[in-house]
Amino acid sequence: MNRAQIRHLLDTIGNMFPDAHCELNHSNPFELTIAVLLSAQCTDETVNKVTADLFRKYKTPEDYIAVPLEELEQDIRRIGLFRNKAKNIQKLCWILIHEYGGEIPREHEKLVQLPGVGRKTANVVVSNAFDVPAIAVDTHVERVSKRLGLANWKDSVLEVENKLMKKVPREEWTLTHHRLIFFGRYHCKAQNPQCEVCPLLDLCREGKKRMKTR
Template identity: 75%
Template sequence: MLNQKQIRDCLDQMGKMFPEAACELKHSNPFELLIAVVLSAQSTDALVNKVTKNLFKKYKQPEDYLAVSLEELQNDLRSIGLYRNKSKNIRKLCEILIEKYNGQVPQEHSELVKLPGVGRKTANVVVSVAFGQPAIAVDTHVERVSKRLGICRWKDSVLEVEKTLMKKVPKDEWSITHHRMIFFGRYHCKAKNPNCDSCPLLDLCREGQKRMRKQEKATQ
């Protein structure tokens, strides 16, 4: 396991590698962000942005999602994948926003997670990105990077990963750290072919060193 100073070194290096790390889901208000994050489950930002470019022209407020048939919304979301669940969730979610929240996106994490299709990770992204509250959303990248580096244990749940990060990282750095880890995971410490060769964190990374040894063996 990495100690406090080693974790600090990791985060600083990630900051140098990706100084511009920020939310890549295109949106112009909290409602659009909420929709985009719900759509992003098990999909990619690039694909979500492609779909929302047209989607947000057609659907500007919660009422607009209820004004069309379920089939029409499904058609508009088809290319994202998981589109049946997502269509149904978004319709119900819009209904609740209108009935309970005056058509606005609630700012409280505890309220957000009550919405269909919104779990802990999605709520964390919304409060952090839309409302500036400190949060660490643990997605597939944050989880993989934390486990490879040894910030947490392999068997830890996503909630345990989040708790560890919240304990090890100062609260005023939660949001930026979360984005740096995402960028590091998405563009460098990738799931398939991580760039261990050119990784400034290699001396700190047990998984990276294991991979390098394996590579060494294979090229003999």
């Protein structure tokens, strides 16, 4: 895919989802980090339902470690993998208090060392909370990138991220991330990609293949 095609692809998705943004409710970097950590393997709607009450009860890192682990587990019980996540949140809060003055660090290298925070979560935090350009590759971004032909099927998540960063101007990384996610979540879905009505069918590797075998 050449430069003009990439431009057309990004603009087209931008027109489809002009308000693409982070859908996890939060009001500061700390809350965003907690929300993204909780969002692993479950939908953001579920996370928002839980954090609506959670963020009313827990305001600071101190609040999270002031309660027994079992109590925090109960408070996020409706989210999958809640035992791992509750444990990680308490460890993370302890580290924030004792190493970072109770604040979420701005550096990507420090973020990925926090328990429960991987490359994807760190990218979301720096891009949405600290305005650092980043492309967080989740299941949507990975699937969409591979279908469109921006990456190969055998590519690892890191390889997908590197290819996207190479193809997209740095100042558009974060916006591209949001656009690809909306495109994957609401149009190019895992089970039911809507190729019949897709404006990107002309340049989509997987779409053309799917339409042919029908």
